[in-house]
Amino acid sequence: MARKKPEDMVEFDDEIEIISKSQLKREAKHLQEIGKQLIDLKLSTLEKMNLTPDLLTAIEEHKRLKQNEAKRRHMQFIGKLMREVDAEAIEEELEKNRSGSDQQNKHLHLIERWRERLLESDDQLTLFLDEYNVDRQQLRQLVRNARKDQEQQKNRGNTKKLFQWLKDIIPL
Secondary structure, X not given: OOOOOOOOEEEEOOEEEEOOHHHXXXXXXXXXXXXXXXXXXXXXXXXHOOOOHHHHHHHHHHHHOOOHHHHHHHHHHHHHHHOOOOHHHHHHHHHHHHHHHHHHHHHHHHHHHHHHHHHHOHHXXXXXXXXXXXXXXXXXXXXXXXXXXXXXOOOOOHHHHHHHHHHHHOOO
């Protein structure tokens, strides 16, 4: 009669590798950490990922929980559900999501710096026009209106209009 091998043993040809209980716990904790990252994402982003319907439902349910102990237990449940999906693919998607937002932040900071530079001097206006092929008259009018708002210490939304216009002009 053949002996059953324990579930925590993995067979490679003639070798048998025993996975320790500690290693299994570390892997389970890692899956829970991935689950925590998923919980912080918006529903629209989660739907784009290749998640099982059960996992998606569990993540939505976790967002509704209020009590800490219930959240802790539910996090363990999400970790269990994570065993059924390709965790590496999900980690790659999470990394893409993080790097995309980093690029967007850099882009917004660039736009903000240009707006500040344009408002401080006309020399910067010339530099901007040299770098980007835009309507000179429209840019001068936006800058003039934003400067006027700053001088009068009023917020009529002209600096925001300038920012939005720059956002359309400067590529990501």
